[in-house]
Amino acid sequence: MAVQNSKRKLTDVLIRRGAIDAGTLEAAEEAVAASGGNIEQYLLEKKFISSPDMVLAISEYLAMPPIRLANFTPDPETLKLVPESSWKKHKMLPVSYMEGLLTVALGDPFDIMAQDDLRSASGCDLMPLVASESEISEVMNRVFRKDSEGLDMASVMKDDSGEVEVNREQQNGEENLEEMLQSAEGAPVIRMVNMILLEAIRKGASDIHLEPMEKRLRLRYRVDGSLIESPSPPKNLQAAVTSRIKIMSDMNIAERRIPQDGRFRIKALGKEVDLRVSLLPTVHGEKVVMRTLDKSSLMPNLAALKLDPVAENAMQYAIAQPHGIILVTGPTGSGKTTTLYSCLQELNQSDVNIITCEDPVEYQLGGINQVQMHEQVGLTFASALRSILRQDPDIILVGEIRDGETAEIAVKAALTGHLVLSTLHTNDAAGAVTRMVEMGIEPFLLASSVILAQAQRLYRKLCPFCKKEAGIDPEILKINRIPPEFFEGHKVYTTKGCPKCNNLGYKGRGALMEVLLVDEKIREAILRGENSSQIRSLGEERGMVSLKQGGLKLVREGITSIEAALAVTGGD
Numbered sequence: 001m002a003v004q005n006s007k008r009k010l011t012d013v014l015i016r017r018g019a020i021d022a023g024t025l026e027a028a029e030e031a032v033a034a035s036g037g038n039i040e041q042y043l044l045e046k047k048f049i050s051s052p053d054m055v056l057a058i059s060e061y062l063a064m065p066p067i068r069l070a071n072f073t074p075d076p077e078t079l080k081l082v083p084e085s086s087w088k089k090h091k092m093l094p095v096s097y098m099e100g101l102l103t104v105a106l107g108d109p110f111d112i113m114a115q116d117d118l119r120s121a122s123g124c125d126l127m128p129l130v131a132s133e134s135e136i137s138e139v140m141n142r143v144f145r146k147d148s149e150g151l152d153m154a155s156v157m158k159d160d161s162g163e164v165e166v167n168r169e170q171q172n173g174e175e176n177l178e179e180m181l182q183s184a185e186g187a188p189v190i191r192m193v194n195m196i197l198l199e200a201i202r203k204g205a206s207d208i209h210l211e212p213m214e215k216r217l218r219l220r221y222r223v224d225g226s227l228i229e230s231p232s233p234p235k236n237l238q239a240a241v242t243s244r245i246k247i248m249s250d251m252n253i254a255e256r257r258i259p260q261d262g263r264f265r266i267k268a269l270g271k272e273v274d275l276r277v278s279l280l281p282t283v284h285g286e287k288v289v290m291r292t293l294d295k296s297s298l299m300p301n302l303a304a305l306k307l308d309p310v311a312e313n314a315m316q317y318a319i320a321q322p323h324g325i326i327l328v329t330g331p332t333g334s335g336k337t338t339t340l341y342s343c344l345q346e347l348n349q350s351d352v353n354i355i356t357c358e359d360p361v362e363y364q365l366g367g368i369n370q371v372q373m374h375e376q377v378g379l380t381f382a383s384a385l386r387s388i389l390r391q392d393p394d395i396i397l398v399g400e401i402r403d404g405e406t407a408e409i410a411v412k413a414a415l416t417g418h419l420v421l422s423t424l425h426t427n428d429a430a431g432a433v434t435r436m437v438e439m440g441i442e443p444f445l446l447a448s449s450v451i452l453a454q455a456q457r458l459y460r461k462l463c464p465f466c467k468k469e470a471g472i473d474p475e476i477l478k479i480n481r482i483p484p485e486f487f488e489g490h491k492v493y494t495t496k497g498c499p500k501c502n503n504l505g506y507k508g509r510g511a512l513m514e515v516l517l518v519d520e521k522i523r524e525a526i527l528r529g530e531n532s533s534q535i536r537s538l539g540e541e542r543g544m545v546s547l548k549q550g551g552l553k554l555v556r557e558g559i560t561s562i563e564a565a566l567a568v569t570g571g572d
Contacts, residue, residue: 011039013061019053051132058109059130067095067105069135073270074143076202077507078102080500082121084144090114093136099464100124105131142270189240192233193248199230200292201269207292210245212238212285224460224509225333228502242279242286249277256286271296276360295363299338301346308553310545311513314452318517319343319421324451325414327401327432329424335458335511336423337362340397343421344368347395356397357384373399385409389418398422404440411441414449428547429453429516430536433526447518447526455514457547457568459560462493463501470494472562480566482552490556494563505561512554512568514547 011029014020020043028048032039043049052068059066078094079087081102087093091107092114102124108114109130119126196219200208205221210233212218219232233241246253249262260279265272274293279286299305302315318326326343328336341363348354348367359373359381369391371384381398382405388396389409400423401407414420426435432453436446469491477484495505516522516539525535540546545553551565 010057010061013057014043014049014053017053017057017060019049019057024048051134055130055132062109062130064106064109064128064130067129067131069093069105069131069139072139074139076143076204077500079143081124082118086117086121088140088144090118091133091136092118093131093139095129097124101127103127103129105129105136107131107133107136189237189244192237193241193244196233197266197275197290198268200290201271201273201294203228205292208288208290210241210288212282212287214284217241217285223502224504224506225458226504226506228504238285242288245277245288245290246279249275251277251279257281274363276362293362298345298363299342302342305339305342305511307511307513308545308550310543311454311515311550314515314517315343315454315513318452319347319419321419321451323414323417323419325410325420325422325449326451327422327424327436327453328456329426329429329432329454330456331425333458334456335509336456339454339456339511339513340421340423341365344395344397347419352394353392354395354397355388355391355393356399357381357388358397358399381406382409385413389413389416393418395419395421400424401436401439407436407439407441411436411445411449415445427455428532428536429455429514429544430532430539431455433516433535434532437526437529443526443529447523450518450526452518453516455547457512457551458509459512459551459554459568460506460564461508461510462495462558462560462564463498463505463507465500465507466496466498466505467493467558468496470561476562476566486552487556491558492555492562493558494561506564510554510559512547512550514544514550516544517542 011020011025015022015025025043025048028043028046029039032042040054044051044054055066058064072093072095074094075097078097081094081097090111093105095103095105097103100123102118102122104118104126106115106128109128115126115128196208196210199205200221203221203223205223206225207222209220209222209227210217211220216235217232217238219230220227221230222228243253246260246262248264249260250264251260251262258281262277262279263274264277265274267273271294274295276291276293278289278291280289281287302312302319305312307315318324328339330336344354344356344365348365350367353369354367355369355371357371357373359375361370361372364370371379371388373379373381373384381400381402385396385398385406386409396410396413396418398406398410398420401410410420410422424432424435426432430453432455433446433450436450437443470493472487472492474484476482497503497505501507516535518526519542521542522535522538525538530538536544536546547569551560551569552562554560555562555565
């Protein structure tokens with residue numbers, strides 16, 4: 001800790017802040033001088049001063065920002081920058097990592113040697129923050145628990161009595177329902193399913209796949225768009241694991257002949273996560289896919305998406321309009337829902353009525369009225385929209401425009417004073433306009449109602465820890481019609497792979513957008529019935545950045561590789 005003259009100055013700060021009076025401090029210093037020790041620890045142990053007051057005093061003395069760590073959970077990947085023992089030894093925790101800068105909470109900010117060790121071990125520059133030692137210890141006890149370190153099937157399969165015995169599936173494929181329930185509620189099976197879910201949250205997986213094969217049960221996690229195989233549960237526990245998931249999802253445990261869907265919610269690692277479950281019968285048993293829906297990962301507004309400035313400004317302009325329709329397009333899994341929810345969260349104020357119709361409702365948002373579609377009982381997008389228009393809405397979200405009837409009602413809603421947001425399945429922004437015409441919407445109605453059409457993709461970001469400089473094959477440039485001079489004077493990177501990115505070379509994903517803002521010239525083109533290529537060319541003349549151009553700029557900036565950029569934009 002600090003040397004004696006430093007402590008004297010720190011105690012002056014404590015007195016000036018009114019955290020302790022001079023008489024109490026003098027008595028404490030005499031007691032420390034007699035017994036030896038540390039004045040700061042003594043004041044905290046004897047409760048002469050609170051931990052937050054001490055943190056704020058040290059923060060002022062060292063001109064170092066303070067931080068509270070209540071309910072904080074560090075990113076598991078950032079924790080891997082240095083061994084667990086180093087974090088514990090130096091009483092530190094990582095707060096965030098970005099482009100070689102590691103923000104770290106220090107329990108002992110006077111320990112300069114510990115900070116030097118962390119710089120050397122992590123290879124990062126440090127942004128130090130002052131934190132309470134007790135709060136750091138509390139977080140460490142939570143995040144370094146054994147059950148969150150990984151999926152260990154051997155330990156899951158053991159209990160106090162030794163190895164667990166599970167009956168094999170009967171040859172005829174039939175199983176006693178009572179026995180099935182008992183095996184599903186057995187402690188090892190519960191622990192196994194819990195560990196699978198914890199591992200998914202720790203890895204930041206978007207989906208969990210449990211796939212029955214002939215001789216094994218395969219477990220895979222989808223992380224940043226790629227499936228990664230993990231140690232799997234034993235094949236003889238396949239029925240018990242599936243039954244446990246059915247019980248959690250409120251499905252029919254006895255039904256194994258038809259697909260089933262369900263949903264449940266868990267709290268783990270400081271997060272509350274919804275899981276949407278789909279079961280599909282296959283020749284070797286029921287395949288389970290669980291989609292993780294972590295509300296904490298939702299962006300609070302458009303700015304948090306960190307879009308290209310042109311795209312962000314256009315989107316901000318569009319959602320600020322009092323009425324009209326905003327069309328978001330892209331393939332499944334391109335982040336359309338995340339973008340729309342970010343818009344809704346920015347628009348979600350007490351003076352507006354927001355109603356959505358979705359199939360399914362992925363995230364439940366406070367202050368927004370969300371309607372789940374049920375086509376089996378006649379609740380379709382079109383019928384829901386008709387009812388919503390009688391609910392005095394200001395803003396309406398339509399999960400997807402699938403047919404002419406829904407498109408017609410959405411356009412009429414936009415023309416009658418409502419802001420409508422919706423999605424379409426088209427390849428580019430200009431294609432959204434012509435797709436609506438193909439659905440039967442008159443061009444003059446479309447020209448009057450559409451504010452903006454947007455197409456997006458999710459690209460994979462290069463791992464900042466291991467990316468390496470690389471050249472570009474001229475053949476790739478030729479095939480994709482990219483001018484060779486486009487990358488002149490810029491460094492281009494490719495993948496390498498390291499433990500921090502599961503040896504994939506990529507870590508995280510970002511949104512790539514093509515935004516067509518409908519102005520007078522484009523309205524005239526819509527009225528003339530011009531095709532998507534003509535509208536696209538007109539948009540590019542007026543500043544629209546195409547998906548391909550945007551992706552290549554990211555390559556030039558070293559954020560992604562040319563292979564990853566072309567994988568999502570090469571055909572555009």
